[in-house]
Amino acid sequence: MKKTALLLAMCCAPGLCHAVTFDMRGGYKEASKTYESRFKISQTVGAFWLSMETDNKQGSENFDQSTTDYNELEGNYKYHLNSSLYAQPGMMYHWGKEGAQFRPYVKFGWKMTQAWYSAIRFRYDWNQYDSVDLNGENHKGSQERIDLYLGWQNKDWDIQNNPVFYRYVNDFHFNNGKQNSWENDLVIRYKHNKTWQPYVEWDYMEQQGKYNGESGLTENRFRIGLSINLDNLG
Numbered sequence: 196m197k198k199t200a201l202l203l204a205m206c207c208a209p210g211l212c213h214a215v216t217f218d219m220r221g222g223y224k225e226a227s228k229t230y231e232s233r234f235k236i237s238q239t240v241g242a243f244w245l246s247m248e249t250d251n252k253q254g255s256e257n258f259d260q261s262t263t264d265y266n267e268l269e270g271n272y273k274y275h276l277n278s279s280l281y282a283q284p285g286m287m288y289h290w291g292k293e294g295a296q297f298r299p300y301v302k303f304g305w306k307m308t309q310a311w312y313s314a315i316r317f318r319y320d321w322n323q324y325d326s327v328d329l330n331g332e333n334h335k336g337s338q339e340r341i342d343l344y345l346g347w348q349n350k351d352w353d354i355q356n357n358p359v360f361y362r363y364v365n366d367f368h369f370n371n372g373k374q375n376s377w378e379n380d381l382v383i384r385y386k387h388n389k390t391w392q393p394y395v396e397w398d399y400m401e402q403q404g405k406y407n408g409e410s411g412l413t414e415n416r417f418r419i420g421l422s423i424n425l426d427n428l429g
Contacts, residue, residue, distance in 0.1 A: 213426075214239040220420030222396075226404025226412035229253070231264070233420075242273045244285075265291030271302075279306040294324030304344075314344040328366040337364045353384040370410040371402040378403070390427040395419050 218235040235248035252264040271285025280303070287298035300318035307313060318340040325333040338361050346355035362375035369376040378401065384394035396418035404412030 215425040216422055217425055218420060218422045220396075220418055222416055222418035224400075224404065225415040225417070227406050227414065242275075243270065244273070245270045263291075265289060271300075280304070289320075293326075294322060296323065297321045302342075310347050310349060312344075312346050312348070314342075316342040316344075318342070326367070329368060330366055332366075334365040334367075336367045338362065339364060351386050353382075353386065355382045355384075356380070357382070369403060370405045370412075372411055376403060377401060384422075388427075390424045392422040392424075393420070394422070 215236065215238045218233075218237070220233045220235075222231045222233075223229070224231075230253040231250060232253070233248060233250045235246055237244065237246035246269045247267070248269075249266045250264045252262055267287055267289045269285065269287045271283050274282045276282060283302040283304065285300050285302070287296075287300070289296040289298055298318055298320045300316055302314055302316035304312065304314035320338040320340060322335040322337050324335070326336045328334045328336070340359065340361040343358045344355060346353065348354070357380040358377065359380065360375070360377045363369070366374075368374060378398055380396060380398045382394055382396045384392055386392050396416075398416040398418070400414035400416060402411045402413055404410075404414035406412060
């Protein structure tokens with residue numbers, strides 16, 4: 196909790212108060228039987244978007260024992276190519292118990308109509324640390340990742356589907372026993388007003404579950420969260 200408070204305090208420092216949003220989210224993995232909680236604060240300054248977040252993890256049998264799973268900094272810049280197309284390069288710095296990663300990416304978006312939108316993002320997760328691969332050798336477990344987005348929105352709702360495809364660059368396997376994997380994330384957000392926006396999320400993660408030493412379990416992740424626009428409070 197001390198790390199969470201520190202991250203939030205840094206992001207709310209004087210001079211960093213343009214379009215600030217606080218997001219809190221809880222989740223549960225059905226097969227792995229683990230709970231998670233995430234706290235994130237972000238701000239938009241012109242075409243720049245910046246965020247800081249911390250994620251805590253709790254096991255099903257020790258729910259009162261919360262540990263920091265990872266922390267993450269992110270920034271990107273949106274270039275409007277025309278009225279309906281944009282390019283958005285960005286960078287994440289992710290660090291946790293195992294080590295740190297740099298995650299550069301570029302996202303291309305298309306506003307198809309007033310209601311429909313789509314995008315594609317290419318991301319590379321580069322590990323700063325080595326891990327033991329399938330051959331017993333030390334290599335970096337870096338990954339390539341592609342996100343697809345298709346969404347629909349009106350003044351009250353925002354519904355987005357996000358298929359994700361990722362693969363290890365070197366000889367590593369995911370919990371499904373393969374070098375590549377995928378998931379599908381569906382988010383439904385209710386725009387109660389400009390301040391409060393609750394949402395729910397269902398992620399199908401194919402055979403990525405692991406519990407009691409058994410891998411390859413069909414995994415579903417369920418999340419519920421709330422976004423709060425701090426500029427409109429008070």
